[in-house]
Amino acid sequence: MFSKxxxxxxxxxxxxxxxxxxFTLQSRKATRPRPNRGLKDQDRxxxxxxxxxxxxxxxxxxxxxxxxxxxxxxxxxxxxxVMLRVGPEKRLFAAHEAILRLxxxxxxxxxxxxPSPTAPRPxxxxxxxxxxxxxxxxxxxxxxxxxxxxxKGDYYPRLRHNSRKKTWELxxxxxxxxxxxxxxxxxxxxxxxxxxxxxxxxxxxxxxxAQQYNLPHLQRIALRKQGLHTGIQCSTILASARFAYANxxxxxxxxxxxxxxxxxxxxxxxxxSGTMQAEMERGGKMFFDLFVALCNHMDDYVPGESAxxxxxxxx
Numbered sequence: 001m002f003s004k005x006x007x008x009x010x011x012x013x014x015x016x017x018x019x020x021x022x023f024t025l026q027s028r029k030a031t032r033p034r035p036n037r038g039l040k041d042q043d044r045x046x047x048x049x050x051x052x053x054x055x056x057x058x059x060x061x062x063x064x065x066x067x068x069x070x071x072x073x074x075x076x077x078x079x080x081x082v083m084l085r086v087g088p089e090k091r092l093f094a095a096h097e098a099i100l101r102l103x104x105x106x107x108x109x110x111x112x113x114x115p116s117p118t119a120p121r122p123x124x125x126x127x128x129x130x131x132x133x134x135x136x137x138x139x140x141x142x143x144x145x146x147x148x149x150x151x152k153g154d155y156y157p158r159l160r161h162n163s164r165k166k167t168w169e170l171x172x173x174x175x176x177x178x179x180x181x182x183x184x185x186x187x188x189x190x191x192x193x194x195x196x197x198x199x200x201x202x203x204x205x206x207x208x209x210a211q212q213y214n215l216p217h218l219q220r221i222a223l224r225k226q227g228l229h230t231g232i233q234c235s236t237i238l239a240s241a242r243f244a245y246a247n248x249x250x251x252x253x254x255x256x257x258x259x260x261x262x263x264x265x266x267x268x269x270x271x272x273s274g275t276m277q278a279e280m281e282r283g284g285k286m287f288f289d290l291f292v293a294l295c296n297h298m299d300d301y302v303p304g305e306s307a308x309x310x311x312x313x314x315x
Contacts, residue, residue: 082110083132084143088194091140097131099150105213109133141191142205149218155206157188159221170228189229190236193243200240201226207255208247219254226258234273237262242279245286256286260293267294 079098086093100106113131135143145155157170191202203222210218241259248255263270270276280287 081130082106083130084135085132086135086138086140086143088136089140090134090136093140093143093147095147095150099147100133102150103213103215106133137195138209139191139193139195139205141202142193142209145202145206146209146213146215146218149215149221154221159224168224168228170225189232195247196239196243198239199236200243201229201232201236203229204240204244204255208244211248211252223254223258226255227262234270235275238275238279241286242284245284250285256289259286260290263290264293264297 079096081094082097082100084093084095085091097110101110110131110133148155160169160171161167162169189202190199191205192198193200193205196205203225207219207222207226210216210222237259241256241263244255244259
């Protein structure tokens with residue numbers, strides 16, 4: 001594959017190989033240049049003869065500053081790899097530590113595994129074991145989206161702003177694969193979550209995971225994507241709402257309010273749903289919040305009488 005290069009002919013002024021090998025140790029010592037005692041004078045005036053091979057003080061200081069500069073630890077290529085074991089099946093994921101440290105949750109786990117500089121080092125120069133993080137309660141498909149966000153700033157399908165309509169929409173990623181955007185959106189809208197015991201909206205699971213990993217911007221992205229999917233079954237919406245209530249604190253209002261508003265707007269559909277009846281018979285805090293949301297919705301349309309000024313009722 002590679003052609004052989006023709007041997008180079010010795011140029012005038014260069015020693016041949018035979019002549020160079022005949023140098024004795026004494027001749028090498030004799031030809032070694034002696035240190036120049038006038039180095040300080042040449043540092044003061046770099047324009048003198050022979051000063052081209054010597055470095056001036058500003059050049060040495062600049063080189064010293066380059067070595068003193070710390071390495072770019074934010075670059076993924078120079079960052080160590082952290083292994084993540086996810087879900088009950090302990091599926092393995094690999095990510096750069098510099099990327100994971102964007103999340104305070106992962107940064108804390110990485111910091112606890114960093115050896116102390118005062119700890120005794122092993123006698124043999126063995127490579128230290130890599131860091132690993134166990135996430136047994138996480139769903140692998142959800143963590144994949146979280147890692148994609150940490151690397152790219154969004155997860156598939158990404159958000160697109162339609163400047164003409166002034167609305168947000170999901171990217172049309174199905175045109176190249178021969179699948180319509182609607183069918184592709186339905187395929188990526190839901191995910192089976194082992195903690196929910198069934199299918200829920202993927203954006204809901206990502207929102208809850210982003211809250212756990214302290215990624216507020218990812219929470220806003222997932223919340224905005226919640227309402228961009230259409231044709232979701234009532235059972236999936238109710239299961240997702242229960243998952244949101246079970247995995248967010250009582251002080252959380254955005255995701256919970258999203259589901260309450262969704263049920264209120266689509267109350268005609270949920271009234272005819274057998275799943276809604278079964279879920280209400282099971283009860284839970286979500287349905288009391290739904291009752292309050294429905295009362296507030298009625299007060300907006302009937303301003304003459306509010307729930308507080310209705311007929312006296314003994315509780």
